[in-house]
Amino acid sequence: MSNLTKIFFSPSETTKKVVEQVAGNLSSASKSYDLLTFNQEKEFTNEDIVIVGMPVFAGRLPKTGSERLAKFKGNNTKAIAIVNYGNAHVTDALLELVDILNENDFNVIAAASTVSHHSIFDGVAVGRPDESDIEKINEFAAKCSEKIESGEPLKSEIPGNRPYVDLKQLPFVISCDDTLCSFCYDCASICPEQAIPEDDPIATDLDLCSRCTACINICPEDARKFSGEAFEAKKPAFEEANSERKEPEFYL
Incomplete structure (x- = not known):
């Protein structure tokens, strides 16, 4: 085929x-x-x-x-x-x-x-x-x-x-640990929203970011992650609510 x-x-x-x-x-x-x-x-x-x-x-x-x-x-x-x-x-x-x-x-x-x-x-x-x-x-x-x-x-x-349910923008913050970042710029290259400046991979424009996780997945140093009060508060409740297979x- x-x-x-x-x-x-x-x-x-x-x-x-x-x-x-x-x-x-x-x-x-x-x-x-x-x-x-x-x-x-x-x-x-x-x-x-x-x-x-x-x-x-x-x-x-x-x-x-x-x-x-x-x-x-x-x-x-x-x-x-x-x-x-x-x-x-x-x-x-x-x-x-x-x-x-x-x-x-x-x-x-x-x-x-x-x-x-x-x-x-x-x-x-x-x-x-x-x-x-x-x-x-x-x-x-x-x-x-x-x-x-x-x-x-x-x-x-x-x-x-x-009509489909409305599109939702998650309020979670994506942060980058500048002590781990190797400045390989892979995250800036892969971001489909161009939310990471090409000259500053530490930054993320959260107004553009769709929280798709591409930058987190591609980072070789595990420097990027979800963080902040909204994420930490949601995580345990979401995981419990969706634990059933x-x-x-x-x-x-």
């Missing part, structure tokens, strides 16, 4: 991992577009197949990720839609992803919501996706392969509501 393409917005790289797991079951060769850095128009044909993965931010797709995805245009192109979340709530995110793809002439044949280690509250869904998750993702990929061959359309109803869900 040489015409397989992976498209993902994956600040903490967990969504990318899920997309790659599905893709690996379908083809040994595929192209990739990382929406953290790729921000151009791209067109596909009806011979192409795309796997699109997006994280869930408070029940919605990340604004920048969805805006960049909207620049991708299909031509009745078969698509597999995946949202990845930290064991809290999917809410309207999967429906939003399917809507964006349908509006841009992709033919969504399958969809999924998968669970990964929470990117902000690190006590939630530790070690996910685990062996059980991977087994279920592999089974889903096998069914996707069958649908690609048969041309069978998506039959399942995608959960969610229109949720399972991935698949729509065919």
Whole structure:
């Protein structure tokens, strides 16, 4: 399946991992577009197949990720839609992803919501996706392969509501420990919001920052982190409220 393409917005790289797991079951060769850095128009044909993965931010797709995805245009192109979340709530995110793809002439044949280690509250869904998750993702990929061959359309109803829930901006502070920072500038290069000045990686413009965690994930010195009273107050309550295991869900 040489015409397989992976498209993902994956600040903490967990969504990318899920997309790659599905893709690996379908083809040994595929192209990739990382929406953290790729921000151009791209067109596909009806011979192409795309796997699109997006994280869930408070029940919605990340604004920048969805805006960049909207620049991708299909031509009745078969698509597999995946949202990845930290064991809290999917809410309207999967429906939003399917809507964006349908509006841009992709033919969504399958969809999924998968669970990964929470990117902000690190006590939630530790070690996910685990062996059980991977087994279920592999089974889903096998069914996707069958649908690609048969041309069978998506039959399942995608959960969610229109209008979608409002986008929320988290009040948490992202700080950088200047005694740890090596001034490699990786954080400034990866930030999709350009919230970190190119000449000052210690700073973060919190009005621009979407709290996507890309800068935290990429930092080789673990110098960047969430901090502040709002974060510290929310963390234990959130982790307790979302301690019960949720399972991935698949729509065919």
